[in-house]
Amino acid sequence: MTEVAKIRQLQAQQVRQLRQLFRQGLASDFDYFPRDYLNAVDRANSAPRLLLAVIRPSRLILIAQQGRKLVGYTITGFESPGEAFLYWVYVDPKIRGHRVGRRLMAETLSRLKQRNIQKVRLATHDYVDYYRRYGFKSRPEQSFSIGPTKMYIMELQF
Ligand SMILES: CC(C)(COP(=O)(O)OP(=O)(O)OC[C@H]1O[C@@H](n2cnc3c(N)ncnc32)[C@H](O)[C@@H]1OP(=O)(O)O)[C@@H](O)C(=O)NCCC(=O)NCCS
Numbered sequence: 001m002t003e004v005a006k007i008r009q010l011q012a013q014q015v016r017q018l019r020q021l022f023r024q025g026l027a028s029d030f031d032y033f034p035r036d037y038l039n040a041v042d043r044a045n046s047a048p049r050l051l052l053a054v055i056r057p058s059r060l061i062l063i064a065q066q067g068r069k070l071v072g073y074t075i076t077g078f079e080s081p082g083e084a085f086l087y088w089v090y091v092d093p094k095i096r097g098h099r100v101g102r103r104l105m106a107e108t109l110s111r112l113k114q115r116n117i118q119k120v121r122l123a124t125h126d127y128v129d130y131y132r133r134y135g136f137k138s139r140p141e142q143s144f145s146i147g148p149t150k151m152y153i154m155e156l157q158f
Pocket residue numbers: 029089090091092095096097098099100101102103123124125126127128129130131
């Protein structure tokens with residue numbers, strides 16, 4: 001990796017690039033989900049919806065960029081007061097293992113704290129150990145399935 005990635009909030013002019021990276025992620029890393037679920041996720045993260053997230057503060061979308069290229073993102077939604085749900089964390093497979101994920105996570109959690117969020121939840125299929133490193137704890141009683149895919153709920157309290 002030649003250039004250190006910058007972590008910042010998504011800008012309107014980057015929505016098209018984020019869409020491409022998002023669809024790449026669905027195909028490369030989330031193919032354990034049933035096709036109809038992936039289609040619904042794709043629609044829920046259409047370009048107009050991502051653009052709305054830039055304008056309205058109902059979601060926090062942080063991106064990692066190298067030069068002008070988007071190489072990673074986190075997408076968080078705000079739920080009831082004081083609570084957030086971390087929906088997506090993704091880094092381009094070409095640059096994984098260089099701490100871009102760590103920096104995205106650190107910046108996301110720090111911004112959530114600044115917004116007075118006290119509890120962050122997420123659902124994951126196979127990254128339980130990854131999120132443990134950031135202090136997330138499993139809530140096995142809340143696990144659920146999407147088709148054949150088992151999902152684990154994890155929670156972080158600030
Ligand atoms: C999770 C992800 C964003 C991390 O990005 P990254 O830039 O490689 O992250 P970092 O370099 O900060 O951390 C890599 C570390 O995570 C570890 N790791 C990778 N996959 C893991 C997994 N499934 N479970 C536990 N640890 C994992 C690596 O072994 C590495 O460990 P090290 O720090 O001891 O070397 C990236 O692997 C990714 O995009 N994965 C596919 C998308 C995904 O499944 N996201 C989570 C969905 S809930």
